Structure formats: structure tokens, C-alpha cells
Amino acid sequence: MATIQVSRGTRDILPSEVSYWQLIERSAREILDRAGVSEIRTPIFEQTELFARGMGEATDVVSKEMYSFTDRGDRGLTLRPEGTAGVVRSLIENNLMAQGGVQRLWYVGPMFRYERPQAGRQRQFHQLGLEMLGSADPRADVEAIAIATDILKAIGLKDLTFDLNSIGDTTDRAQFREALVAYLTPYKSDLDPDSQDRLTRNPLRILDSKDKNTQKILDSAPSILDHLSDASKARFDRVQQLLADLSIACQVNPRLVRGLDYYSHTVFEIQSADLGAQATVCAGGRYDGLVTELGGPETPAIGWAMGLERLVILLQKLGNDTSVTPVDFYVISKGVVAESQALKLVQQLRQAGFKAELDLSGSAFGKQFKRADRSAAAACLILGDAEAEKGTAQLKWLASGDQSELVQSELASHFEAWRAVLQG
RNA sequence: GCGGGCGUCGCCAAGUGGUUAAGGCAGCGGUUUGUGGUACCGCCAUUCGGGGGUUCAAGUCCCCUCGUUCGCCCCA
Known part of the structure; x- marks a missing residue:
């Protein structure tokens, strides 16, 4: 066959599908605008160094999933694998934190990760994300979350599950990590091979292993929630209280950890049961250390991203197509x-x-x-x-x-x- | 990166080694030369993702490759 096809992991969004995309974008724009969130548009490629520092050298995304290349001027560049790093870079570079106060920003656009494609997972995919910088107040966490749930509700999605956790600050996490490793080490040979490997590299991630036997071992493992400092604990309680005040239903899942290094305290994940293995539709958390990591002033922040392809899949399953407006x-x-x-x-x-x-x-x-x-x-x-x-x-x-x-x-x-x- | 399934017309889909590749939808044309929605008739894959092999004979068996799908990893 001599005809040229789309590249692996990429696809066309055809007219028959585009109404769903427009519905999502229209609803999101309206809600974000009402919430005083401004749109920001950053480049699709950035210096490789930005993502390596931002997400963590050791993360899978950075170590093996980036679309990196060298341009004609010998610069090391990477197609952005996520949106947060670019937004933070822009904020620092343009000194937008200088006037103080809170920055509320959102973005939408294509992201790129070199992964094996699956339903709901492509090499070029689209995310819509929110970043709120400049406030460590638990209300900021809840405001950000509420905007996300409002958007999901506005586009008509129901039956989503909302998992919430706190992974504390760096000190809390270090202590917990130690306790977890101490608990798991005697069971090492009973863990699944991936988890055995993670025991030294990234023990926290063992918590969301899908292996049944590993899960069984984890049943009596220490919980992160028992290793939070009083301040972290109080903060987490406050977040839960505020969510309850807004009638946003969630379940605390002490095994929820996130893949990227920059998260701290609040982390959350919204999933749908109708998506198979790629169930997460929106996920995010607090990243108080990222701005300084990238050379900016100390700035607490929280953010999230939604996977648009996954939302479109869900909307298509619901089937209320709005694409055909009849001709007059x-x-x-x-x-x-x-x-x-x-x-x-x-x-x-x-x-x-x-x-x-x-x-x-x-x-x-x-x-x-x-x-x-x-x-x-x-x-x-x-x-x-x-x-x-x-x-x-x-x-x-x-x-x-x-x-x-x-x-x-x-x-x-x-x-x-x-x-x-x-x-x- | 690892493991399993699948790949026949724009879409759905029969076919499981014998040869002229069913059928439905859509499309196009006609019955209806300036008036639609129905009905009827006709046309629409020298070819079965691509390449190689086995065989007298392959869409049907084997190998490779590409793509896709499900799961693992990871993640939105």
C-alpha cells in the first residue's frame, strides 16, 4: 500500500466527532471564565531540560516517553509531554508572580508521549488543564477541584469516582517511604516483579500496583495518612471538610500516589468505569515545590489536567450528538x-x-x-x-x-x- | 518496552485451502428530460493491510512487517 497513513499513536478528529470536542471546550471556557481563570498559550516544544527538571529525571515520562530532538542549531528540544512545566516556565520568565496575589490560568492543547497506543491513550493527545499559583490555602485546592467537577458536570458526565489523598510534604513522605520499605522488604520475593524493582527506585508507586498478591501484602502496610505531620493532617482534614461543604463527594484513597515527582499534599484522581484500563479522566494535585525547582520564587500551587480524548469517548458512549444543525x-x-x-x-x-x-x-x-x-x-x-x-x-x-x-x-x-x- | 486478540469496498459484514470474493447501509445512475421524501431496476473490491513462503490451488496455512485492539508498565 503506497498511501500515506497517520503516524502511529496519532489520529484525525473528523467532522463527525468534532462536536464533542467543541462541547467540551465551550463548557470549559464558560466555567473557567466565570471562575476568573485566564487562558494561557505556551509553545508546544520546550527545552528538554525543562521537563527533565520539572517532572523528575527518574519518572517514566521523562526517562523513556519523551519526543525529544535536536534542531538545526543543535538545541535539545522536546515536544511537551504535559502542560504544567511550560506554564510555570512562562510565569517565571514573564515575572507574572511579581504583582503578588493568585494566578489562575488554564490551557488546552496537544501533548506528546512516546507510549504504546491503546484506547484512550495516544502519542499525541489533548489535555485541558488548570493551574492556580500563589496560594497555599486549602480553599485553593477545593476551588480548583470544584472547577474541575463543574466542567465534568456541565458536559453531562455522571458516574465518575473521585479519589482523594494527601501525600504530605517532603518530610512526611520521606518518613513514610522508610516505613513502607521496612514493611515490604521482608515480603520482597512475594511481590510482583515490577514492584520488586520499585522497592528501591520508587517504593510509593508499589501502592497502586494492580497485582493481586501485592495488593494483599499491602493490606496491612503502613498508611501515608498515619505519617502526616500534624500540620499536614490538619490541612488534609480541612480540604475534606471544605469539599463536604460544597457537597463534592469523594473517597479518601490512601494508596493514591501520583506519577510525577512534583506533587505534595493534596492529590486526586477522577475516574470513569467505562474506559477500561485508561480510567482516569482528570487528575492533579498540589505542587508547592515546582516553581522553585524551575528557578522561580517560592510559590505554592495546585493544578489538574483532563484528558480530552477520554472525555470524548465517554460523550460518544452517551451518544447525545449535537453535530447536525439543520440547514435553513x-x-x-x-x-x-x-x-x-x-x-x-x-x-x-x-x-x-x-x-x-x-x-x-x-x-x-x-x-x-x-x-x-x-x-x-x-x-x-x-x-x-x-x-x-x-x-x-x-x-x-x-x-x-x-x-x-x-x-x-x-x-x-x-x-x-x-x-x-x-x-x- | 512486554504479553494476547484482530485486519475482506466509505461503514457493517459472509467466507475456515478449490475460484465468478455473498449480503446490508451509504453513494452514483435510471424508471421520474423543472420538483423531493416511497417503490422498483442497474452500477459500485481483477481483490481480501503490506511483503515473502508452503501448495497443482490461499482471503483462507506459515513467517516477517505495518496498523489496530485488550492487558502490563505508565499516565490524562
Whole structure:
């Protein structure tokens, strides 16, 4: 086969699917705008160093999933694998934290990770994310979360589960890590191979192993929640209280840890049971250390990202497609003069705010009527040689079959009446 | 990166070694040379993701490859 296909892990978003994307983006924009969140657009590639430092050298994303390349000037660049690092870089670079206060920002766009594709996971995928910087207040966590749940609700998703956890601060985590390793080491040979490996490299991640036997061993393992400092504990309690005040239902999951190094305190994950292995639809958490890690002033922050492909999959399963807005006028014509007049009428209709479609086939009127029918148009405008000569057009309402003749130059005089008919 | 399934027309899909690759939807044309939605008729894959092999004979068996899908890893 000589035809060129899309690259592995990428796909086209065809017109039949695009209405779902628009629904998501429209709903999100509206909610974010009401919440005083500003959009930010950062480049799709950045210096490789940014992601390596931001996400953590040892993370899978950085160590084996980045689309990195060298440009003609020998610069080491990477297609962004996530959105947060770029936004934080921009904030620092443009000194946006200088005026103090809280920065509320959101972004949407493609991200890139070199992974094996699966349903709900591609090499080029899209995320919509929120970043709130400059407040360590637990209310910031809850405000960010509430915006996420509002968006999910607005696009009509239900039956999502919301897991919440606190992974404390660096000290809490170090202590817990020690306790966990101490507990697990005697069981080392009983753990699944991946977890055995993680025991030294990243023990916290053993907690969300899917291996049954490992999970069994974890049943009596120490819990992060018992290793939080009093302050961290109080903070987490406050977050839960505030969520309850907003009637946002969540379940505390002490085994929830996140993949990227920069998280601290609040972490959360919203999942759907209808997505198979790629269940997470929105996830995020607090990242108080990231801004300084990237060379900026000490700035507490919380953020999240949603996977748009996954949301689209869920919407498609719900099936309330909103893509077809019916045509108001379908314009058919035959003959050189009539055809050019028809083009003009279409133009006038559109400029007046009607949705008009022009039949370009030049085929027999019978065929053109068939297409008018299929377009689900309310009315059909007909121009043939006879009308062209008189400067008129036939208007036929397709549902009733009522037909009348009008003068082309007086088209605008009918607009008001048509609008009334089309709205009724 | 690892393991399993699948790959026949735009879509759905029969076919499981014998040869002319069913059928449905959509599309196009006609019955209906300027009036649609129904009905009927016709057309629509020298080819079965690609390449190689086995065989007198392959969409049907084998190998490789590409893609896809499910799971692992990881993650949105």
C-alpha cells in the first residue's frame, strides 16, 4: 500500500466527532471564565531540560516517553509531554508572580508521549488543564477541584469516582517511604516483579500496583495518612471538610500516589468505569515545590489536567450528538444565469444569519431535490432558466410542500417572516 | 518496552485451502428530460493491510512487517 497513513499513536478528529470536542471546550471556557481563570498559550516544544527538571529525571515520562530532538542549531528540544512545566516556565520568565496575589490560568492543547497506543491513550493527545499559583490555602485546592467537577458536570458526565489523598510534604513522605520499605522488604520475593524493582527506585508507586498478591501484602502496610505531620493532617482534614461543604463527594484513597515527582499534599484522581484500563479522566494535585525547582520564587500551587480524548469517548458512549444543525435554505439551480444568481442569494441569506447550502452538482432538479431532502433543510430555493429570466425564484417549504414565487431583488423583505417561521 | 486478540469496498459484514470474493447501509445512475421524501431496476473490491513462503490451488496455512485492539508498565 503506497498511501500515506497517520503516524502511529496519532489520529484525525473528523467532522463527525468534532462536536464533542467543541462541547467540551465551550463548557470549559464558560466555567473557567466565570471562575476568573485566564487562558494561557505556551509553545508546544520546550527545552528538554525543562521537563527533565520539572517532572523528575527518574519518572517514566521523562526517562523513556519523551519526543525529544535536536534542531538545526543543535538545541535539545522536546515536544511537551504535559502542560504544567511550560506554564510555570512562562510565569517565571514573564515575572507574572511579581504583582503578588493568585494566578489562575488554564490551557488546552496537544501533548506528546512516546507510549504504546491503546484506547484512550495516544502519542499525541489533548489535555485541558488548570493551574492556580500563589496560594497555599486549602480553599485553593477545593476551588480548583470544584472547577474541575463543574466542567465534568456541565458536559453531562455522571458516574465518575473521585479519589482523594494527601501525600504530605517532603518530610512526611520521606518518613513514610522508610516505613513502607521496612514493611515490604521482608515480603520482597512475594511481590510482583515490577514492584520488586520499585522497592528501591520508587517504593510509593508499589501502592497502586494492580497485582493481586501485592495488593494483599499491602493490606496491612503502613498508611501515608498515619505519617502526616500534624500540620499536614490538619490541612488534609480541612480540604475534606471544605469539599463536604460544597457537597463534592469523594473517597479518601490512601494508596493514591501520583506519577510525577512534583506533587505534595493534596492529590486526586477522577475516574470513569467505562474506559477500561485508561480510567482516569482528570487528575492533579498540589505542587508547592515546582516553581522553585524551575528557578522561580517560592510559590505554592495546585493544578489538574483532563484528558480530552477520554472525555470524548465517554460523550460518544452517551451518544447525545449535537453535530447536525439543520440547514435553513437549500438552494438548487440549473442554467448558467440561474446558477450565478443562486450563488448571490446564498450569500445574502448567509449574511442575514440564515444557514444556507448551495447545490453545486448541476444535475437534474429531481436529484437536487433529493439532496435538499437529505440535508434536512427547512426550505428549498429553486432557480431555473424561467426564474433567471424573470429575476425571480421559487421558494418551497419542504415539510408542507407549499411553494411560492418571489422576486430576487426583494429577498430581504422576507427575512423577518422567515426567521419567525424557522424559529417556530 | 512486554504479553494476547484482530485486519475482506466509505461503514457493517459472509467466507475456515478449490475460484465468478455473498449480503446490508451509504453513494452514483435510471424508471421520474423543472420538483423531493416511497417503490422498483442497474452500477459500485481483477481483490481480501503490506511483503515473502508452503501448495497443482490461499482471503483462507506459515513467517516477517505495518496498523489496530485488550492487558502490563505508565499516565490524562
